[in-house]
Amino acid sequence: MSDTLTFHFDVDGENFTSAGQASVQVKKNLRQLGFDPETIRRVSIAMYEGEINMVIHAGGGTADVTVDDGCIEIVLSDTGPGIANIEQAMQEGFSTAPDNIRTLGFGAGMGLPNMKRYTDYMHIDSVVGEGTTITMKVNY
């Protein structure tokens, strides 16, 4: 038996009623594995923000969470529009969310900054027109 564990989720795009379900499931799994509450919270906030981003901007994507020795890695991949200016996107309050999304209470421009704040490592790989892959790590 290998000592890593992976969870794979398909995140449905444009469906707000199911958005956030993958992070709730990850939270349940981590709890069952016996992680401490703070680690669980950091992972679930980072993942929730990323999951919502994929729904809002990219029409969905995939989420893979790997639990390794000492580290939980979250990889979020989509084939959406990509991020033109990553530095700008990382600024608190910067948002490109359309109005219909903002009326639902999303799009405050805190998604990426929060993901960075709650993780120990974050890397964004993005090509305009092709998609975005975000890798985050939370050490435990």
Next chain:
Amino acid sequence: MNTYIHSVSLDPSKCTGCTTCMKHCPTEAIRVRNGCAEIDPERCIDCGECIRNCDNSAKKSVCNTFDEIKKFKYKIALPAPALFAQFDNLDNIDYVLQGLLDIGFDDVFEVSKAAEIVSAYTRIYLQTEGIKKPVISTACPVITRLIGLRFPFLKDNLMPLLPPMEVAASMAREMTLRAHPELKSEDIGICFISPCPAKASYAKNGFGSYKSEVDLVVSMSEVYFLLINVMNRDKPITLNTQAGRIGLSWAICGGEGSALLNDKILAADGINNVISVLDQIEDGNIPPIDFVELNACPGGCVGGVLTIENPYIAKNRLHTLRRYMPISLNSMPENEHFIPEKRFFTDYPKYQPLNRLSDNIGESMRLMAQIQQVRKSLPGIDCGSCGAPTCRAFAEDIVLGHADRNDCIIAYKDLFKKYLENRSGGDDSEGQ
């Protein structure tokens, strides 16, 4: 390991093994084995969903019986405000209070009175510097247990104030000892008239190191039938209600919140709605709010499984009853702006993670990998025939050694089909 005393139990002679309760249990605490439901005491939060959904009355609440009050010299009734919503054509709460005296209580202390005091405390508490917001109400014992098992990060959001039932019990005892110096504390029996089994669990288990002041918890439905026999408009009334609209409204979802006279509140009811609200709070995905009122039962306490009336009809009755009542009859004394020390909890129950696979993360990971593998081999239709609520829960049970793979009827059917195919194949070859 499990020392929590529950108030939801099963009558095996009535259980048909139908899986309905198992499907409705929000914490997956129920399994059906050998044609009969079993409740896992470590996972059960006493929410009463199984009692609500059982068609065979096999799930019961374990309360004290009314007759048990007789062992006390001085008996005080603590009616939950939901009690007043159970009666048809009631236009004055005083008839119910008189009724409680007539069935054998020596005195009545309305929980709605204590609720108004707790509302006043809460308004002050919310102004405390440095508290974690949103503050989550601790009035519903199902919620506090759920947070202890499943949302440890929200522990510091719990309001550290005693719930109205406890404030009522403590005030009733203090007042009685003062008025009747001949009585000792143990002569006084404080009996809460409860809309739900969770309050009975609370009285038995306390909260953290706090021990409940309630001596007995009797179900609202038992008291209801005693009351309707004695309540009478022609009888003289010897005591009057000591609470107003705010106290009464605690029985319905939104009542506790609206008493805070603050629009930054959220009120949710129904256990599954409550769980999703808690998930969102934990993920930081909520608007800035000060206070969260959570009720496990639909509609609030009027939806408790020990009530008689439909929760929405009961809610309507409360609206009618409170129409000409004053807003509140209880508040903080004029010059007091602090909450007495004795109304605070000193500590919280320990975090007891729900169904942790193992105490060792490495071992847990190994088990979860196995569970994932077993889960993939199951049909995934969550039919419940195996006695577990979902295929995922069944996979867990198999890996942990609590269930056998062949309990899955779909897998068993395939096995049987293969067996038949092999056999008929064998027959054919023999025939040719």
